[in-house]
Amino acid sequence: MTTNEQAFDRARAILPGGVNSPVRAFGSVGGAPRSYVSATGPYVTDIEGREYVDLVSSWGPAILGHAHPDVIRAVQDAASRGLGFGASTPGETELAELVRDRVGSRLLGKLRLVSTGTEATMTAIRLARGATGRDLLVKFAGHYHGHSDGLLAEAGSGLATLAIPGSAGVPAAVAAQTVVIGYNDLDAVRELFAERGNDIAAVIVEAAAANMGVVPPDAGFNAELTRIAHENGALVILDEVLTGFRVSPSGWWGLDDSYMPDLVTYGKVIGGGLPLAALGGRTEIMDLLAPLGPVYQAGTLSGNPVAVAAGLATLRAADATTYAHLDATAATISAAASAALAAEGVEHTVQHAGNLFSIFFSPTAPRTYAQVKEQQAFRYPPFFHAMLDVGVSLPPSVFEAWFVSAAHDDAAVTRILDALPAAARAAGSATPSA
Ligand SMILES: Cc1ncc(COP(=O)(O)O)c(C=O)c1O
Known part of the structure; x- marks a missing residue:
């Protein structure tokens, strides 16, 4: 043995x-x-x-637990028809429609499917920069949004576990485009926007922080944050990679929809255990993505049919x-x-x-x-x-x-x-x- x-x-x-x-x-x-x-x-x-x-x-x-029979059956069926085509499939449209039905078209005009949460947040940030013509990103200490360069400052999850403040290998010029402030601290948000409001493209926030242990937002925090950002022409990216379709049928925003983020990211549950994630938001912002618009994103495995089948089966059973x-x-x-x-x-x-x-x-x-x-x-x-x-x-x-x-x-x-x-x-x- x-x-x-x-x-x-x-x-x-x-x-x-x-x-x-x-x-x-x-x-x-x-x-x-x-x-x-x-x-x-x-x-x-x-x-x-x-x-x-x-x-x-x-x-x-x-x-649903591991190896749920509906999910395994859906994956086997999909796999038997081919592992991927590098082309459009009916399933990816069905999954996007199902997600929009669950969350609501008020928040999700359109979606794009990608393969990991890291890709979803990275693309959402590029989109926010493309939409606003600004560069600066605001994130909160202890929040984790994946491992793309600009998001590794004072991040939670593995960086919290290993007690490292950020990652080596991130160019200083890239790190300088991210400002990290304290979570649940609206005074810090107000101060930052007062100083640099015209430079800020977006604020990215975990819908409820869960990568430094679970620290939910104070009542009204996400809403006031959104109000301040919008007042200054900045976008809000609500990161639901961890909370989406887990804390409610539609995620954390489904428990309190008193505010309107501009972009939302999903991962984990949406792929039912296979590599699949998504970003979505208002149609006029999402339509800035290639091939319609000037913001580029692509993926050999984006919307992979086997992963889509796992996601569809999982969401239908949940x-x-x-x-x-x-x-x-x-x-x-x-x-x-x-x-x-x-x-x-x-x-x-x-x-x-x-x-x-x-x-x-x-x-x-x-x-x-x-x-x-x-x-x-x-x-x-x-x-x-x-x-x-x-x-x-x-x-x-x-x-x-x-x-x-x-x-x-x-x-x-x-x-x-x-x-x-x-x-x-x-x-x-x-x-x-x-
Ligand atoms: C809130 C949040 N955003 C983004 C990510 C990154 O997702 P992935 O690990 O699929 O790249 C994670 C992963 O734990 C997460 O919890």
């Missing part, structure tokens, strides 16, 4: 860090990452044949019952985690954005990245490993959200709840040097 350690050693000899995406390397929790060979429903199985209840859910896409189950399951697990930590006297808070949640080892709920970083993060690795040892796979970083799925049934949830008291004890006895 190949062990996880052996699989990781072999991977490290050929893949930098043994991985193809940094957080997978277990850098902040230690130990050898599990090497998974299969997944079904709420479970993943590693190379040693051990099964885990999965609370990563492929970092979001597996909203109905009101699915979202009710996700919300109830997230509430049960987060309440149990909180109770277990409280029983051990571990200072913590749990924050939610719909059914997304995460634990912070701090006594008060953080509203900013600076506050997030103040928590006692050293308590997470022992908590994480205590769960993993008894077959529960949590995100391998305190800065990531926990993802439930429609397949998390009573048996899976019971396994999680049973594991929590010992994990809370491990967190309670952790020391900063441990």
Whole structure:
């Protein structure tokens, strides 16, 4: 039998860090990452044949659980008709129409399908610059929008996990086109627009921040931000790559549509587990994209028919019952985690954005990245490993959200709840040097 350690050693000899995406390397929790060979429903199985209840859910896409029969059937059918044509297909139009029906044509006049969330945000920014004739981009500290050059300053996700402020290899001239300000800080927004309002092409904001742990926007934050941006002729790009079709049938904006962003980005759930993402927005802005307009974007695999089939099957199956189950399951697990930590006297808070949640080892709920970083993060690795040892796979970083799925049934949830008291004890006895 190949062990996880052996699989990781072999991977490290050929893949930098043994991985193809940094957080997978277990850098902040230690130990050898599990090497998974299969997944079904709420479970993943590693190379040693051990099964885990999965609370990563492929970092979001597996909203129905792994290998949902409808999705697998749709993928098999599509694959049997050809893996890709580099040309138009009826499915891509159907998916775009389905997304517009779910979100509403008030927000989504038109969409373009791409392959990753990184591409979606990168293209949205180019489009905003093309539409406004301005260069400057505003982002918030702790927000993650993928790994394109201009977006890696003070970003969340892997950069938060690895505690690096930005990436090497980003030209200074590119970095200078992004201004980073504090999240949930409208005074900072007002000040920046007062100083540089005429230079700002767009503000990009996670619809609800979930890449520094889950930090929802303060009530009215997204709306006031949008108002200020529009007052200054700047666009708002609402990044729903993580929240879209997860926190409600139409995403975070579907829970509060009192404001109108100009462009929206989607990823993860929209591709049902295969590489697919999208950007959309008002028709007059979207029509600036080539071939109609002067803003260029293209992709050999854009709108790939197999990925489109997975996305269509996933969105069609994710109905009101699915979202009710996700919300109830997230509430049960987060309440149990909180109770277990409280029983051990571990200072913590749990924050939610719909059914997304995460634990912070701090006594008060953080509203900013600076506050997030103040928590006692050293308590997470022992908590994480205590769960993993008894077959529960949590995100391998305190800065990531926990993802439930429609397949998390009573048996899976019971396994999680049973594991929590010992994990809370491990967190309670952790020391900063441990
Ligand atoms: C909010 C947000 N935007 C963009 C991205 C980038 O998406 P991808 O990893 O598909 O490039 C992510 C990925 O986690 C994300 O959470």
